[in-house]
Amino acid sequence: MSTVETITQVITQSLPASLVLRPQPAPVAQNNEADKGDPYRYAHLLPVFPQDEHYPPLTPFDHVDPASRALNHPNPRSFLDNSTSIVQLTPHLGEEVRGVNLATLDSDGRDQLALEVARRGLMIFRDQQEFIDRGPDFYLEWGRHFGRLHIHPTSGHPENYPEVHLVYRDGNATYNFEREDRITSTTWHSDVSYELQPPGLTTFFLLSAPETGGDTAFTSQVAALKRLSPQFVAFLRTLKAIHSGFEQAAYSRSGRRGGVVRREPVQNVHPVIRKHPVTGEEAVYVNRQFTRRIVGLKKEESDAILNLLYDHIDKSVDIQARVKWQPYTVVLWDNRITAHSAIVDFTVGERRHGARITPQAERPIPALEGLNLTA
Template sequence: MSATLTQSVTDTLDKVGKLKLSGEEASQSTPTGQEEKRRAEASGYKYAHLLPEWHTSLKLPPLEPFEHVDPGHQALKDPAPRSFLEGAAVRDITPNVGTEVTDGVDLTKLDARARSQLALFVAQRGVVVFKNQQAFIDSDPRWQIDDWGSFFGRIHIHPVSGYAKEFPEFHLVWREESGTSDERTYEGRINNLTVHSDVTYELQPPGLTTLFLYDSPPTGGDTLFISQTEAYKRLSPSFQSYLETLEVEHSGVEQYERAVKLHGADTVKRQPVKHIHPLVRRHPVTGEKALFVNRGFSRRIIGLKQEESDAILGLLYDHLERGHDFSARARWGEKGTVVLWDNRVTAHSALVDWSDGIQGRRHGARITPQAERPFL
């Protein structure tokens, strides 16, 4: 499966001219990004070559449907489905969601059986935080993408985000060391919580997702994860039954428009799409049901009047965002942290809680394999 999926990504990129941009194109980064890159290179920053650029001639065709078979299915047949954790230091972050593994697992050494077990474990716990994984973070990016990421699904290339020049498959997170970046603090709001699941506007949104930081401030910038499985379970049975009859339109248009406003039209690698998904989805491996809506990309419930749709979606958004008793925080201040989550059953939000007085570059990469089309 890994080789097939890797070839699919490679073929797509080859068709459009692809990875290595010319020096002229590389120089078209936003002024802020280019200035930060020059400072980083001058200071000897180890990961300067992986800082984001936005303006590009890389244009991708629409995504084609593909058949996804989740590797977690193999672990269901395994007589010891958590054997990859033998000897590891493991603790649950909360009872309902989140586990931390501090020692005893080297992600770079996991074979196919262990990776399948990992996929099942992440599906069951929602999010798993691995500490002491500097070897993984410093691995060859092509291995991270083509071997690691492609094992879990077809790699998604974000349609509008900044990316490292030679690795468009990386979705980069970035805040400049000087304290200004695309991650604006508050922007006229009283808080900056943006609970969402990634790119749910795609026909086949992501499954098991990997995020790691090359550099981060000593404090701040945690990621909040919310169990959409537990959120569904908290609802009354009659309301659950009604929600299971509904479908929701998800849209990437607004994200596209914001990217164009911030960075210009030539930041766009693929045109925006809208797709309709069930409001409640079922995980293909665990069989559990989860809410599948988010304020960032869900737009309307099909077949309802606008006021009805807004009322129901608003209630569910508030339910997710207030669900402190079914959420967990992943902390990034410790070097060597790698976080894996199942995008089908968890929502998350970056916590942009730094102020001008907190200095430090925040820079990392997300590997985003697509999964199956949502179903109930």
């Protein structure tokens, strides 16, 4: 049995009939060659959803941000010395780099990378075939440098690699968290913000991309905060909000997204304004996907403040950046100070297959010192 047949059989056996992944023509490959009838190059990284896969609740851990080790480096950007091109995407967010091979960065270089991502929020590295083709064992080794790897409670992952979160959509199936009853697929969010210790530096790349479309949009939550009046920011610093994973779990239990819940859903209280542990920058920390209400306020008061912040995040194009995927692109962002959304605008039937490496970081630090984070 071929690799493609084996992976397809695993997925087929794991899903309800309505969600079975049917064999598709090979997608546009990373090298943009047309379909020649060859097996899909990244079939070993297709999503599986084992029905018997269950994990206990996550436990707290001490996180030391590797970016802090680079603060005392005489040249914390020396890992970029061999770059052939560095382009600032916007004044507020984003940096695109060519000529730096992420796969060969040593520990010191990775620490510097973490600091640069913390400062710029988002970094795009082009021409990273070696990184992507090193495979899942390398992905895990890479991610563990930046924190404890998160296992997503509901998403698909490559067989035997639950720490690698996959996004997947083709002509027959989608294993993303999508709302078909909305007029737009754009959903600004900070990944799994419902965890007690949500992710920090995050790495993502596409294994297969549509011919056009399927970009990812990012926004700076630091810049979003700076646009607000000082009086309002002072009030927001006193607030905390509940972030919940229950809706996401219910979505999967309904038979969508693969129909798996590996770990019981949780909700946690986080500051509305958090502080980055290394840069000290303050950022808005709410998002439409996971934030449910502000603790201590009446529903109408909570809704009014959250909807104002959501609208601000949605509409502030002047603090946003858009990643247009090219073959062998690796994107890193700091999940503590940015929000993002996939843009599902590509032709029905094309495949978009991405992998995310998601190290957890510290419990969000309140911008207001001493803020009590109990419900």
